[in-house]
Amino acid sequence: MKKSTLLFTILLSGIIMAQEKQIAWDLYHSYENFKEKTLTNRRFKHSDIVPLIERLKNNKNFKVDKIGISVEGRDIYLISLGSGKTKVFLWSQMHGDEPTATAALFDMFNFFSADSAYPEIKNLILSNLSIYIIPMVNPDGAEEFQRRNIVEIDLNRDVLQQQTPEAQILKNVFDSLKADFGFNLHDQGRDYSAGNSFNPASISFLAPSPDYKKSLTPPREKAMKLIGNLVTILNEFIPGHIAKYSDDYEPRAFGDNFTKLGTGVVLLESGGWRGDREKQFLRKINYLTLLSGLNSIATEGYATTDLSVYESIPQNEKFMMDVILKDLRLKKDNNEYVIDIGINFDEVNVNDAKDFYLKADIEDVGDLSVFAGYEEFDLSGCTVEPGKTKLEIYHNIDELEKINLTQLFKAGYTNVILQNDSFQGEYSHFPFNIILNNKAFREGKIKPEESPNLIIKKNNEVKFAVVNGFLIEIEKVEDWHGNSIVYGK
């Protein structure tokens, strides 16, 4: 390249990027106008999105097709818009408990439904692109809020065998389109970090490998440039929270397979964000990312992005924990040890998977200085011991409500025994665990995989209790917002 041409290219890519960032900021600020207000958390179902899809049939911008049914007979939809020559295929929620991008797609449908807003961007996208979207590939999994489909097959390991109707549908649409670009939309665990940055990997990208050699084929290179472009835009909003998913080739996965067949596939994984378990902020970031991506494909602005941007994205690592209790003193015989305690929560589905409670486990004990917590508590100077079970027997809820909590914790208890056959539920909002009918009673231990029920003292006075991983300041028990566990159900 001649020096003057090179300079011109650099200048041009700078101007394009400045424009794209400005568009992203405009979309960020106007998001509430387009957000689909009926989707409020991650556990929406197929029956919640069907009326939203039906509504699109009345809008001239959209074409809605039923393209097949799931194992349990739920309709799977393909929504199309735009009339351009470049084809873009987006599919979301092939894993039933990964709905963040699905909600963002409905926000995006609202964006394209509104007549007056952003006519230039919309016209640009819709005249240059033909966009095809399957918003919920795995509706049966969504119903149970589980990864796999209803016969426990992971759809993203079924592209070769295509045993499931859901995988067949996805593959058929792909084969009929041979799209230029694909967006493979997922959620990933909260424990992923952006390298060793102490930040969650809130958005992770990958241009999947087309083979075991991880060859850099033209479609893959195109996807890498597009990702580099998106990362540059997202750095405006979530700097330090972007990572790269493992590029190990998985022949049974859709993204890898579609890359091999010639589509520039962008894998997008929504991870964790501090203070956002329901991922509503990350849903907004998805909305921005998808619209920015479509815009950049429409203008071909992504093509000026240097591959080094993709290469410099930090890897997904696993250095996040839900809670870290730091610098506690543990006494054993005449010795004292300084430890951190790392805690992770599992979500347990209840109420037909419309809701959940949290069940904590101790993840690790010792020097956890390389990890970061979504919440961290500095407890230096405090001692820790396992919470005990009070052996007095309670008979009903009234008696539990009368327990003096300060006295309970000061005596070292985090668990009580309830003799009651009619008690319902696997969890409670009492700030102590309940052991039913003295079943499942055992001494608490501070070790990995045990439940974190702890008593924390300063100068020999009980200051804090930890019940099912939730820290309670005993002078402010009324601030408790966690849930405890009912054992022996």
Ligand SMILES: [Zn+2]
């Ligand atoms: Zn997934």
